Amino acid sequence: MNQDLRDKKSTYVITSLIVLAFAFSFCVRLIWVYQFSDYESFKFAGQFMINTNDGYFWAEGARDLLYGISQKHALSPVNEAASWLTYLAVKLFPFSLETTIFYMPSLLGSLIVVPIILIAHHFKMIEMGFLAALLASIAVSYYNRTMIGYYDTDMLNIVFPTFLLWSLILALRTKEEKYLLITALEIIVYRWWYPQSYSLEFSYFGLILAYALIFDRKNIFHFKLLTIMLFAMMGLPSLVRFVIVLGVYISFKKKYGDKYIGYFLVLAIGLFFLTGGFAPIWGQLKGYVFKDTIELSTDVLPLHFFSVMQTVREAGQIDFITFAERISGHTITFILSLIGYVLMVKKYPAMLLGLPLLGLGFLALWGGLRFTIYAVPVCALGMAYLLFICSAYITGVFINERLGGLVKSSFVILSSLGVLYPNLLHVIDYRVPTVMNKTEVEQLDSLRNIAGRDDYIVAWWDYGYPLRYYADTKTLIDGGKHSGDVNFPVSFMLTNDQESAAKLARLEVEYTEKAFITAEENETKAKEQQSKIINNTAQMTLDYGFKDANDFLDALQTPLSLPAKTREIYFYLPYRMMSIFPTVAQFSSMDLMSGKMTRQPFFFQTSQFKDTGSLLNFSGGVVLDKAKGMLKIGNQEVPVKNFIQTAYTPEFKLIKEQTIIHPDGLFSIIYMQAYNTFLILDEAMFHSSYIQLFVLENYDERFFEPISLEAYAKVYRLKI
Known part of the structure; x- marks a missing residue:
């Protein structure tokens, strides 16, 4: 067989295996669709909704691009890669935006099989690559973040660095100059897609530098590779880096740069540091590894805020078993995979380039489960x-070749099934619901017809992106804007009395808009101002003549001159926030001046209870003595002030019955019959805006008016 025929056959085999592996990956992801095909609550306007909050961020950008919407001071990501790729997909293919964002993760995520099979093909182990592709495509953490409906940048966040691994391996092993350009272009595209790719890119660079200096210092190709990688990694716009990289590659191709490679490398290093260098890398490490409980603002009036990183599950430490299962499906499989990787490195030293991906995966043990996905390929x-x-x-x-071949085939098939099985089992069991249900979205869709695009909705950051997408309004916080200083006022509004909440809402919205206008009118002046005061709470405190932010917050319950109203403000209070309400309260339970926690709000929710006649056992060591009206919490007994029962009429009107047990009681008990849920609250939580407005519909007519009172969520409009 001549070389051309062999090449054609090889290409056919590679293509066939890639197509098969891709089809396997995609079809496995369709299991979710099969499982929930009859769940109408997961659909809106007849189409499935997505199952990740962050996805609505990119969807908002794609929507605005499609409809040519331009809004002042909006946070819509119309310039982001995911939004643009989605926009192009909707334009090029006959599918709606909703269908596109639902299926896109499974299609793009399945592309992981391509670089894995190409790497194995280079090592002349194509069958190995096929099995690796099958395993990687459905590994627990990779599946979780690229499944149907998980519309987020994760759908390509591992595909790009795995392609980068492939091109770097081939660059080092073949020394072909085409891989210089391929590598540089991959870095540019990866950065365009995911701006936080600095750390991984720099890790690859460091490994190649170490290899060049230690093992092959005289080979000019390695320094060409390092140089072009640095030019591609600079903190400049993608188009500028593309032009520079193209020029450098042409120079290398024509051998112009060989004589001056040292100067090229020094120039690349200098530009790398001048355009950003380690700043983004340090920022990521600081956020996920060196986490602080308290954030200290750098204002003229220094304030302390609770750090959101302490409440984000994906940024928390995980145990080894969870870590191993998320990467390989089973602890034994994971350990065996590490042994296999070591043996592979021994046979093919270029596979050491897999260490950055593996290292980022291991970072999950300290930085949170989100990192496990990197170790999968x-x-x-x-x-x-x-x-x-x-x-x-x-x-x-x-000795018998036929028998040996049969045993070998049986071993490969059975062991492959054994490796894939726990991952497939996870796929079947992992029944993730959509972010919101049909009723909730219908409510927001109705609100979109009432509220203007410049109006604000006050809600916790978890719901920011979906609110912006469906209600088409602005929010104060969201999945990307949720640092301690911006979370604080929203937490304060939800967990304090209605008067304080209403006044702070008006102040926070108007100050937020004022900051946008100031920055627009005079950018230099805005930067100077931000260096002195960078958060609204500090600015308000000083503007109202206070030196202590706590005194300013207390003054919200007194007559206070508020800014002129420029837009409407709505409060969105969903039932689903009930489970995280204690976490929400943490952000405003702090002395802003000292950083010490000032209160420990008591909020207990349970659907596990037992009525024995004289006692009502709420589980968790909490028991109500009905006759005495005393609540036993552990070894402590406290008097109950209110016992309230709520329910809904057939017309979905809230009715409530209230009994005062001890006028001087410290706790209130609310039985939400429609939800089969008990709430036990201290006085501060009982009088909080969320409980009064959502649970009891006791709204202060001076400050709020109801817009939509549904069982799933309630919407009020601010009157001041």
């Missing part, structure tokens, strides 16, 4: 390599 390759080493050993054991 490397571990999948390691596991597959180990299986095929074992299969080759089995073949050599048998």
Whole structure:
């Protein structure tokens, strides 16, 4: 067989395996669709909704691009890669925006099979690559973040660095100059897609630099690779870096740069540091590894705020078993994959370039489970390599070639199924609901017809993106804007009395808009101002003549001159926030001046209770003595002030019955019959805006008017 025929056959085999692996990955993700095909509550306007909050951020940008919407001071990501790619997909293909954002993650995420099979093909182990591709495509953490409906940047966040791993391996092993350009272009595209890619890019760079200096210092190709990588990694616009990289590549191609490679490298290093350098890398490490409980603002009036990183599950530490299962499906599989990776590195030293991906995966043990996804492709390759080493050993054991081949095939098939099984089982069991249900979205869709695009909705940051997408209004906080200083006022509004909440809402919205206008009118002046005062709470405190932010907050309950009303403000209070309400309260339970927690609000929610006649056992060591009206919490007994029962009429009108047990009681008990849920609250939580407005519909007519009172969520409009 001549070379051309062999190349054609090889191309056919590679293409066929890629198509099969891609189809497997995509079809496995369709299991979710099959499971929930009859769940109308997961659909809006006849189409499935997505199942990740952050996805609505990119969807908002794509929507605004499609409809040519331009709004002043909006946070819509109309310039972001995910929004643009979605916009182009909707324009090029005959599918709606909703269908596109629902299926796009499963299609783009399945592309992980391509670089994995290409890497294995380069090592002349194509069957190994096929198994590795199958495993990586459905590994627990990778599936979770690229499943149907998980519309987020994760759908390509591992695909790009795995392609980068492929091109760097081939660059080092073949020394072909085309891989200089391919590598640089991959870095540019990866950065365009995911601006936080600095750390991984720099890790690859560091490994290649170490290899060049230690093992092959005289080979000019390595320094060409390092140089073009640095030019691609600069903190300049993508188009500028593309032009520079193209020029550098042409120079290298024509051998113009060989003589001056040292100067090129020094120039690249200098520009790298001048345009950003380590700043973004340090920022990521600081956020996920060196987490602080308290954030200290750098204002003229220094204030302390509770850090959101302490409440984000994906940024929390995880145990080893969870860590291993998320990467490989099972702890044993994970350990075997590491053994396989070590053996693969021994055979093919270029696979050391997989260490940055593996290292980021291991960062999950300290920085949170979101990092496990990075180790998936490397571990999948390691596991597959180990299986095929074992299969080759089995073949050599048998004298009878036919019998050996049969045993080998049986071993490969059974062991492959064994490796894939726990991951497939996870896919079947992982029944993630959509972010919002049909009733909630219909309510927001109705609100969109009432509220203007410049109006604000006050809600916790978890609901910011969906609110902006469906209600098409502004929000104060969202999935990307939720640092302690911006979370504080919203937490304060939800967990304090209605008068304080209403006044702070008007102040926060008007100050937020004023900051936008100031920055627009005079950018230099705005930067100077931000260096002195960078958060609204500090600015308000000083503007109203206070030196202590706590005194200013207390003054919200007194007559206070408020800014002129420029737009409407709505409060969105969903039932689903009930479970995180104690967490919401943490952000405003702090002395802003000292950073010490000033209160420990008592909020207990349970649907696990037992009525024994004289006692009402709420579980968790909380028991109500009905006759005495005393609540036993552990070893402590406290008097109950109110016992309230709420329910809904057939017309969905809230009715409530209230009994005062002890006028001087410290706690209130609310039985929400429609939800089969008990709430036990201290006085501060009982009088909070969220409980009064959502649970009891006791709105102060001076400050609020109801717009939509549904069981799932309630919307009020601010009257001041």
